[in-house]
Amino acid sequence: MPESFQLIISLLDSTIRIATPLIFCAMAGIFSERSGIIDIGLEGKMLLSAFVAATATFLTGSPILGLFAAILASCGASFIHGFACITNRGDQVISGLAINILASGLTITLGIALFSRGGQTPPLASEQRFMPIEFPFLDEMSYVPVLGDLFVEVISGHNILVYLSVLAVFFTYYVIFKTRFGLRLRAVGEKPEAVDTAGISVIKLRYQSILIAGMLCGLAGAYLSIAHGAGFGREMSAGKGYIALAAMIFGKWNPIPTLFACLLFGFLEALGVRLEGVELMWIGEVPVQVMQALPYVLTVVLLAGFIGKARAPGAIGVPYSKEG
Amino acid sequence: MKNIENKEGSETIESLPSSTKLAIELKNITKRFGHVVANSDVNLKVSTGTIHGIVGENGAGKSTLMNILFGLYKPDSGMIFLNGQAVDVNSPEKSIALGIGMVHQHFMLVPTFTVLENAMLGNEGSMFLQSGEEFVLDRLRGLSENYGLDVDFEAIISETPVGMQQRVEILKALNRGAKILILDEPTGVLTPQETIGLFDILRSLREQGVTIVLITHKLKEIMSITDTVSVMRGGKVVANFSTEKTSPEELAENMVGRKVLLSIKKPTLKVGNPVLEVKNVSHESKDGVNVLKDISFDLRQGEILGIAGVAGNGQSELLDILSGIETLQRGKITVNDKTILPYQDWNSKKAREFGVAHVPEDRHKRGLVLPFYNYENSILGYHRNEEYSSGFLMDKRKIFNFVDDLVENFDVRPRSSSISSSKLSGGNQQKLVLAREIESNPKILLVGQPTRGVDIGAIERIYEDLMKLKSKGTAILLVSVELDEIMSLSDRIIVMNQGSIVGETNSSDATELDLGKMMSGLEKV
Numbered sequence: 031m032p033e034s035f036q037l038i039i040s041l042l043d044s045t046i047r048i049a050t051p052l053i054f055c056a057m058a059g060i061f062s063e064r065s066g067i068i069d070i071g072l073e074g075k076m077l078l079s080a081f082v083a084a085t086a087t088f089l090t091g092s093p094i095l096g097l098f099a100a101i102l103a104s105c106g107a108s109f110i111h112g113f114a115c116i117t118n119r120g121d122q123v124i125s126g127l128a129i130n131i132l133a134s135g136l137t138i139t140l141g142i143a144l145f146s147r148g149g150q151t152p153p154l155a156s157e158q159r160f161m162p163i164e165f166p167f168l169d170e171m172s173y174v175p176v177l178g179d180l181f182v183e184v185i186s187g188h189n190i191l192v193y194l195s196v197l198a199v200f201f202t203y204y205v206i207f208k209t210r211f212g213l214r215l216r217a218v219g220e221k222p223e224a225v226d227t228a229g230i231s232v233i234k235l236r237y238q239s240i241l242i243a244g245m246l247c248g249l250a251g252a253y254l255s256i257a258h259g260a261g262f263g264r265e266m267s268a269g270k271g272y273i274a275l276a277a278m279i280f281g282k283w284n285p286i287p288t289l290f291a292c293l294l295f296g297f298l299e300a301l302g303v304r305l306e307g308v309e310l311m312w313i314g315e316v317p318v319q320v321m322q323a324l325p326y327v328l329t330v331v332l333l334a335g336f337i338g339k340a341r342a343p344g345a346i347g348v349p350y351s352k353e354g
Numbered sequence: 355m356k357n358i359e360n361k362e363g364s365e366t367i368e369s370l371p372s373s374t375k376l377a378i379e380l381k382n383i384t385k386r387f388g389h390v391v392a393n394s395d396v397n398l399k400v401s402t403g404t405i406h407g408i409v410g411e412n413g414a415g416k417s418t419l420m421n422i423l424f425g426l427y428k429p430d431s432g433m434i435f436l437n438g439q440a441v442d443v444n445s446p447e448k449s450i451a452l453g454i455g456m457v458h459q460h461f462m463l464v465p466t467f468t469v470l471e472n473a474m475l476g477n478e479g480s481m482f483l484q485s486g487e488e489f490v491l492d493r494l495r496g497l498s499e500n501y502g503l504d505v506d507f508e509a510i511i512s513e514t515p516v517g518m519q520q521r522v523e524i525l526k527a528l529n530r531g532a533k534i535l536i537l538d539e540p541t542g543v544l545t546p547q548e549t550i551g552l553f554d555i556l557r558s559l560r561e562q563g564v565t566i567v568l569i570t571h572k573l574k575e576i577m578s579i580t581d582t583v584s585v586m587r588g589g590k591v592v593a594n595f596s597t598e599k600t601s602p603e604e605l606a607e608n609m610v611g612r613k614v615l616l617s618i619k620k621p622t623l624k625v626g627n628p629v630l631e632v633k634n635v636s637h638e639s640k641d642g643v644n645v646l647k648d649i650s651f652d653l654r655q656g657e658i659l660g661i662a663g664v665a666g667n668g669q670s671e672l673l674d675i676l677s678g679i680e681t682l683q684r685g686k687i688t689v690n691d692k693t694i695l696p697y698q699d700w701n702s703k704k705a706r707e708f709g710v711a712h713v714p715e716d717r718h719k720r721g722l723v724l725p726f727y728n729y730e731n732s733i734l735g736y737h738r739n740e741e742y743s744s745g746f747l748m749d750k751r752k753i754f755n756f757v758d759d760l761v762e763n764f765d766v767r768p769r770s771s772s773i774s775s776s777k778l779s780g781g782n783q784q785k786l787v788l789a790r791e792i793e794s795n796p797k798i799l800l801v802g803q804p805t806r807g808v809d810i811g812a813i814e815r816i817y818e819d820l821m822k823l824k825s826k827g828t829a830i831l832l833v834s835v836e837l838d839e840i841m842s843l844s845d846r847i848i849v850m851n852q853g854s855i856v857g858e859t860n861s862s863d864a865t866e867l868d869l870g871k872m873m874s875g876l877e878k879v
Contacts, residue, residue: 228476229451
């Protein structure tokens with residue numbers, strides 16, 4: 031196998047690993063924002079659930095229980111967001127930011143209080159994590175040129191949550207565009223008055239949407255600490271929630287384009303890691319910060335001129351009230 | 355006029371045979387928004403399978419009443435009966451289940467959805483859209499053919515004409531099984547042809563037993579389509595008629611009503627030269643509607659010119675253009691010998707420089723920044739004046755000196771410069787706005803709805819202040835939907851209907867009846 035091909039294969043492999051939490055979070059963002067609720071708090075929910083997943087798994091020894099605890103914690107944060115913005119009609123951006131700050135501080139404080147490891151959770155053993163799944167027929171496939179390598183190295187050998195994230199994309203697409211719930215969800219994000227006068231509760235619908243978003247963020251957090259990683263580290267979400275938001279806008283609040291945006295951003299990050307310290311022709315060594323900034327720069331540049339206007343849901347960010 | 359007074363609060367609908375079944379009966383409905391009483395002890399009866407009209411001016415409480423029936427608002431007191439049964443309509447969900455459908459004045463459609471998606475919203479037929487759509491589309495096609503509701507199910511709402519959007523709203527209601535259909539000002543956005551089409555649809559709905567409540571302020575429509583009609587004024591139902599036994603004139607009288615006329619001493623003044631000349635001004639709104647059509651008039655020194663008309667007939671747009679809020683599109687305006695041409699640099703700052711002061715129709719939206727303190731609101735728009743500043747800073751001492759005098763002289767209560775204007779009553783807020791504008795010593799004062807939501811004491815004071823200003827030689831343009839206000843204050847009156855001036859008269863020659871007829875577009879003078 032030529033070396034450059036090997037390089038591409040391993041780049042694609044890490045692209046998928048890096049994109050997984052982005053995909054979960056971006057789908058969460060789609061559910062929330064399509065219903066009219068801005069979700070800046072993706073980052074915080076992911077961080078909180080990463081901590082809860084690692085802690086619960088360490089205490090119970092079961093990653094499944096850890097996963098459920100993570101989803102529960104993330105939904106709790108969603109519920110707080112909903113109580114502030116839907117029930118009490120607060121500012122959605124402020125509430126989301128508050129959740130991010132809360133998660134950042136709370137995870138470190140609780141981590142130190144529980145484990146005295148400077149905010150980290152104790153490392154998890156292999157059986158306490160979601161481990162890579164090897165597909166059958168790997169040996170046979172490895173004889174097939176190109177496709178075989180792709181199958182063996184890129185498609186196979188990820189943990190269950192990676193595959194679940196792909197399912198999450200199709201789940202999101204199907205629910206939003208093919209079900210009655212999705213029709214109402216899109217309607218409430220565009221024109222809540224229309225939903226209200228059609229005899230459907232705006233408040234209930236929006237709570238349902240952000241709770242689904244909470245579940246998806248919980249999966250993202252669990253992926254970070256008990257699948258991809260083996261424990262929680264402080265600030266381990268490292269801005270992924272914001273990148274997911276950028277990917278969602280890049281994908282114009284549509285699940286399939288958003289998936290590709292997540293993969294693109296994942297690929298850029300993988301490339302950045304690979305290029306660290308490497309001398310490039312003409313350019314020289316690229317600072318790692320430049321690569322980290324690329325997704326944001328790309329979003330701004332492409333949105334500004336290349337892919338046309340991204341139209342946000344009509345009623346996004348506006349609290350709903352009946353009597354004026 | 356006396357017979358009108360007698361009808362106040364009357365509940366009898368003479369035309370109703372006792373055998374007809376009532377679809378809707380509202381008993382003693384009262385609804386307040388804060389201090390404002392929108393509906394006061396309203397009673398209404400509508401029999402099954404008829405078209406019932408509710409007429410009244412803007413703000414008479416028609417929409418509020420229907421929103422209560424539809425479950426969007428909760429009444430403070432009163433009872434609702436449907437088909438003789440007392441019901442508790444506390445949400446649209448409930449009212450829809452009870453067979454009520456409502457087509458709102460502002461359509462409740464999702465602009466990015468297709469016609470089909472909008473029509474099925476709330477009754478999708480299935481959990482899954484694909485099977486649901488097939489099922490609902492069948493039913494909708496049936497309804498569409500049955501009632502002549504012609505729509506293109508594939509079209510995106512934002513790309514369809516308003517007439518079709520309205521038909522989608524009706525379909526949406528019928529899809530939910532509505533047996534009672536409420537239409538709030540349905541013809542406001544329609545062309546005459548579309549209106550005829552709508553009325554055909556309503557007639558065929560009535561034939562098939564649907565009860566229809568039609569809210570409008572257009573008397574012609576009431577006469578042409580309704581069976582019975584109720585007139586609302588000031589949050590009350592003031593009269594009920596059988597349509598064939600009434601006339602537009604009678605309805606107009608009841609709509610406008612009569613209040614105790616305040617005795618106003620009109621200073622008799624020799625009117626001077628024209629200070630404001632409006633020539634052939636036309637205006638097209640953002641939606642492409644011709645809101646002003648070839649308006650021409652002039653206003654002379656020391657004169658009060660009243661513009662009468664039912665709200666929404668172009669008066670607001672006229673005020674906006676004259677005060678520099680809207681750009682002049684066509685025609686010519688001359689203010690104090692300075693000419694303004696279409697698309698010329700004309701704004702409210704310039705208007706003030708030219709000596710035009712403006713008391714806006716909506717004091718909350720345009721007259722005041724509500725959370726600001728009185729001393730801030732009192733110099734709003736004039737804050738650049740040197741007398742309020744030292745250097746580029748505002749001089750609070752000077753401002754307070756001015757405002758303390760202002761609230762004293764104009765009787766703004768409480769007499770405080772440092773209270774938030776939001777804490778003032780409507781009347782005192784209005785006095786503050788008027789005081790500010792009068793204190794700028796304008797050559798021309800534009801006044802919109804000076805006494806809307808203002809108590810009787812404040813009204814008297816506001817009238818006095820206007821008269822004082824007039825005797826100083828200021829020309830005043832008064833826009834009001836209150837006919838008696840126009841009649842008692844103005845020297846001359848012009849009447850607007852659908853963007854045109856339909857009549858002009860001296861106030862000494864004017865009668866309410868004539869003006870009422872002109873306002874409803876029944877008669878050109």
